[in-house]
Amino acid sequence: MPGFVREVIIISDFAARSKALLADIMIKYPLMGIKYDIAVIGAGPAGLMAALSAAQAGAKVVLLEKNDQLGRKLLLTGKGRCNLTQAEEDPVVFSEAFGRHGKFLLTALTTFGVKETVDFFNSAGVATKIERGQRVFPESDKAEDVLRALTGRIKALKVTVKTRSSIKKIIAKGRAIKQLTTAGTEIKADKYIIATGGLAYPATGSSGDAYAWLEELGHKIERLRPTLVPIKLKEKWCAELAGLGLRNVRLSVYQDNKKKSERFGEALFTHDGLSGPIVLDLSQEIGELFDKRPVELRLDLKPSLDHAKFDARLRRDFQKNLNKSFKNSLDDLLPASLIPVMIRLSGIDPEKKVNSVTKEERTKLLHLFKDLVLHVSGIHGFEQAIATAGGVSLKQIDPRTMHSKLIDNLYFAGEIIDLNGPTGGYNLQLCWSTGYLAGKSAAEE
Numbered sequence: 001m002p003g004f005v006r007e008v009i010i011i012s013d014f015a016a017r018s019k020a021l022l023a024d025i026m027i028k029y030p031l032m033g034i035k036y037d038i039a040v041i042g043a044g045p046a047g048l049m050a051a052l053s054a055a056q057a058g059a060k061v062v063l064l065e066k067n068d069q070l071g072r073k074l075l076l077t078g079k080g081r082c083n084l085t086q087a088e089e090d091p092v093v094f095s096e097a098f099g100r101h102g103k104f105l106l107t108a109l110t111t112f113g114v115k116e117t118v119d120f121f122n123s124a125g126v127a128t129k130i131e132r133g134q135r136v137f138p139e140s141d142k143a144e145d146v147l148r149a150l151t152g153r154i155k156a157l158k159v160t161v162k163t164r165s166s167i168k169k170i171i172a173k174g175r176a177i178k179q180l181t182t183a184g185t186e187i188k189a190d191k192y193i194i195a196t197g198g199l200a201y202p203a204t205g206s207s208g209d210a211y212a213w214l215e216e217l218g219h220k221i222e223r224l225r226p227t228l229v230p231i232k233l234k235e236k237w238c239a240e241l242a243g244l245g246l247r248n249v250r251l252s253v254y255q256d257n258k259k260k261s262e263r264f265g266e267a268l269f270t271h272d273g274l275s276g277p278i279v280l281d282l283s284q285e286i287g288e289l290f291d292k293r294p295v296e297l298r299l300d301l302k303p304s305l306d307h308a309k310f311d312a313r314l315r316r317d318f319q320k321n322l323n324k325s326f327k328n329s330l331d332d333l334l335p336a337s338l339i340p341v342m343i344r345l346s347g348i349d350p351e352k353k354v355n356s357v358t359k360e361e362r363t364k365l366l367h368l369f370k371d372l373v374l375h376v377s378g379i380h381g382f383e384q385a386i387a388t389a390g391g392v393s394l395k396q397i398d399p400r401t402m403h404s405k406l407i408d409n410l411y412f413a414g415e416i417i418d419l420n421g422p423t424g425g426y427n428l429q430l431c432w433s434t435g436y437l438a439g440k441s442a443a444e445e
């Protein structure tokens with residue numbers, strides 16, 4: 001064969017093989033050129049943990065986040081200190097804090113519970129400490145240390161991280177998701193984990209994008225409500241006390257003169273009502289009751305003393321201050337900023353000498369200390385909520401794997417699920433546990 005003919009055959013053979021190779025690549029790795037084992041949508045605590053656990057189990061993972069940074073809300077948790085969990089290692093006891101559906105979390109908590117979470121962060125260089133109410137914080141008091149531990153591990157596991165990747169659409173066929181669409185690209189994976197959070201604090205990126213996609217896929221979204229939110233009160237004098245924290249108080253919720261609930265602990269006055277742990281924990285119930293009829297709160301400022309004992313204490317204090325004016329007799333009983341308000345509410349002349357305060361007046365004062373009545377005028381919305389009540393129906397998620405029961409290659413993690421706990425580290429633990437289980441199941445199933 002003449003030399004130039006052989007050259008032409010070799011070149012055309014090479015071209016044909018290159019074309020075939022390219023076609024093969026296009027089939028295997030369409031559009032973006034890469035097909036992942038698992039795509040995780042949302043890089044909050046749940047998505048970060050899901051990506052980490054899937055990669056740890058050997059999967060090729062892409063983590064997609066619409067913000068330009070990971071874990072924006074995580075950085076705000078615990079007022080920047082991150083109450084990362086609750087020191088309650090018994091999964092059953094822990095799950096009870098999530099109410100009657102808490103049992104859903106048992107597999108997640110036994111797979112990656114409080115102990116595993118604390119061990120994980122400790123081994124990633126985040127020493128932890130336990131504070132009042134069994135709240136676990138990083139010893140450094142820095143949420144960014146918690147985030148750094150997660151992102152460091154994700155990097156070490158070679159997870160592909162794509163920030164500024166807002167997923168706009170999920171394309172599915174039958175019982176399977178085929179691809180995700182961002183503004184400019186399409187992403188394909190064998191399996192998908194949705195960890196886009198809820199609607200609380202939307203400024204952090206949690207704007208509930210996934211609910212519409214999921215409804216299209218047939219998932220039921222249980223009614224969405226803000227929870228762990230401050231309460232608004234009709235009492236205008238609250239504004240004078242904004243920022244005043246109260247410790248060891250009892251707050252009771254009443255409707256139609258019947259006690260519905262109560263909590264003991266810390267509360268905080270705000271410019272238009274009340275906040276603080278016990279108020280936040282009661283807020284969901286208050287909101288639901290308020291939807292139906294008016295709600296009254298009763299604040300007991302001295303819950304360790306019953307009415308008789310507190311009356312005796314008042315008399316003792318008055319006895320000590322007999323010649324003082326009433327306005328100067330309450331220093332041992334109340335924080336300074338609360339005194340003028342209580343004096344006004346009591347209707348007792350502030351200049352009156354204590355020795356001329358009548359029994360009736362003292363009884364009225366006693367009631368203000370023990371049953372200060374406050375009228376709810378509403379609860380704040382998602383923009384101030386710590387969490388979202390409602391979400392993807394638990395009936396459509398397998399609690400042993402976090403696998404959707406409707407879509408074969410879909411898993412869930414975090415706040416998107418219809419579960420929410422009280423303050424104290426419960427909600428982040430929900431993210432660590434469901435995130436870990438979703439990632440592991442998606443990688444191993």
Ligand SMILES: Cc1cc2nc3c(=O)[nH]c(=O)nc-3n(C[C@H](O)[C@H](O)[C@H](O)COP(=O)(O)OP(=O)(O)OC[C@H]3O[C@@H](n4cnc5c(N)ncnc54)[C@H](O)[C@@H]3O)c2cc1C
Pocket residue numbers: 041042043044045046047064065066067070071072073074076077078079082083084085165166167168195196197198200201204205206207208209210385386387413414415416424425426427428429431
């Ligand atoms: C102020 C504040 C303080 C809190 N403090 C505590 C605390 O101390 N302890 C505690 O246990 N809990 C706390 N919480 C609750 C806790 O932060 C949440 O439970 C937790 O962040 C939920 O995690 P998540 O990963 O499910 O969702 P998120 O943290 O909401 O993360 C979801 C991520 O998905 C991204 N995303 C959304 N849509 C898309 C899309 N279309 N495409 C790509 N990405 C998308 C979002 O940008 C976001 O980064 C606090 C909450 C707030 C608001």
